[in-house]
Amino acid sequence: xxxxxxxxxxxxxxxxxxxxxxxxxxxxxxxxxxxxxxxxxxxxxxxxxxxxxxxxxxxxxxxxxxxxxxxxxxxxxxxxxxxxxxxxxxxxxxxxxxxxxxxxxxxxxxxxx
Amino acid sequence: xxxxxxxxxxxxxxxxxxxxxxxxxxxxxxxxxxxxxxxxxxxxxxxxxxxxxxxxxxxxxxxxxxxxxxxxxxxxxxxxxxxxxxxxxxxxxxxxxxxxxxxxxxxx
Numbered sequence: 180x181x182x183x184x185x186x187x188x189x190x191x192x193x194x195x196x197x198x199x200x201x202x203x204x205x206x207x208x209x210x211x212x213x214x215x216x217x218x219x220x221x222x223x224x225x226x227x228x229x230x231x232x233x234x235x236x237x238x239x240x241x242x243x244x245x246x247x248x249x250x251x252x253x254x255x256x257x258x259x260x261x262x263x264x265x266x267x268x269x270x271x272x273x274x275x276x277x278x279x280x281x282x283x284x285x286x287x288x289x290x291x292x
Numbered sequence: 293x294x295x296x297x298x299x300x301x302x303x304x305x306x307x308x309x310x311x312x313x314x315x316x317x318x319x320x321x322x323x324x325x326x327x328x329x330x331x332x333x334x335x336x337x338x339x340x341x342x343x344x345x346x347x348x349x350x351x352x353x354x355x356x357x358x359x360x361x362x363x364x365x366x367x368x369x370x371x372x373x374x375x376x377x378x379x380x381x382x383x384x385x386x387x388x389x390x391x392x393x394x395x396x397x398x399x400x
Contacts, residue, residue, distance in 0.1 A: 183335075212387060221296075221379055221390030222336070237387060269335050271388075280326065281388060283335035 181206055183272050183284035191290045192260050200255040200287045204272030210234075211253040212281060213245060214269040222269055228253050229275060257289075265291045294319045298380055298391035305398050308369045313394045315380030316362040324383040325363050327356050329376045330393070336379055339365075370398045 184203045192198050204211050210229045214222035224237035228247035247253045251272075257264055267288050271281035295318045305311055317325070324343050328336035340349045342358035349356050353374065355366040365378055377395045381388040 185335075214387075219392070221381070221392050222388075223390075224387030227387060235385070235387060267333070280338055280341050282338055283328070286333075286335045288333065 183270055183282055185268075185270050185284040185287050187287060188285070189288045189290075191292065193292050194260055194262060196260050197256065197258045198260060198289060200257075200268050200270075200289070201252065202255070202270030202272075202284060203252045204270075205282050208272035208274050208282070209251050210273045210275055210279075211247060211251065212271045212273070213253070213255045214271065214283075215239075216267040216269055216286070218266075225255070260291045262291050265289060294382065294384060294389050296380055296382055296389050296391035298378075298394050300394060301392070302395040303397070305367075305370055305396070307371055307398055307400050310366070310368045310370070312367070313365040313378055313396070314362060315365070315391055317380075317382050319382050319384050319389070321384055322382055323385070325358055326381045326383065326388065327363070327365055328379040328381065330379055331376050339378075367396070370396075372398045372400050374398050 186201045212227040213225040216222040226236040227234045231247045242258045244256045267286045269286045270284045273279040273281045299314045327339040330336045340356040345360045375398045377393040379393045381390045
């Protein structure tokens with residue numbers, strides 16, 4: 180049973196560029212959440228997708244956007260990259276119930292120069 | 293504002309030296325409390341979910357407990373492979389609210 184997968188593993192971009200990160204949920208899961216984790220901090224919620232719609236959003240600017248596809252996979256897009264966007268981006272999947280356990284992928288390490 | 297505070301920030305133990313990690317929270321309407329283990333540069337690995345005060349769960353050398361204000365992760369006779377950052381998160385609705393974690397080092 181495949182767990183949550185994310186691509187790419189690492190990414191280096193320059194300020195002002197745009198980036199797309201990808202996530203495939205665990206088999207049987209239909210809900211995808213994205214988190215940003217800065218070094219030495221806990222993950223911070225970006226947004227959650229369910230039934231191809233954004234269900235809830237954290238305190239992140241509109242430069243952060245997402246999408247969920249009919250097969251439940253998801254993308255995170257970040258426009259106009261800033262140095263402060265450098266972080267580990269984590270995708271978590273769960274099954275529709277809000278109280279369900281979220282399982283995390285290995286993350287994408289984004290470095291903005 | 294919902295808050296999760298973990299202590300200590302870092303903990304260094306000798307192999308076999310048991311200890312506890314603390315997670316205190318100020319959340320009304322808690323729907324669940326989650327413990328994760330995270331190795332450097334990796335995604336968090338799920339350990340436990342606790343839903344109500346008084347609940348306990350165990351897995352190998354780890355035992356998690358929950359009260360109305362805090363949760364403890366007890367580590368019995370730890371081994372070097374238990375070295376990691378342990379994250380606590382609370383669920384009210386979405387999203388999960390995480391603490392900053394406790395960085396555990398177990399020395400042989």
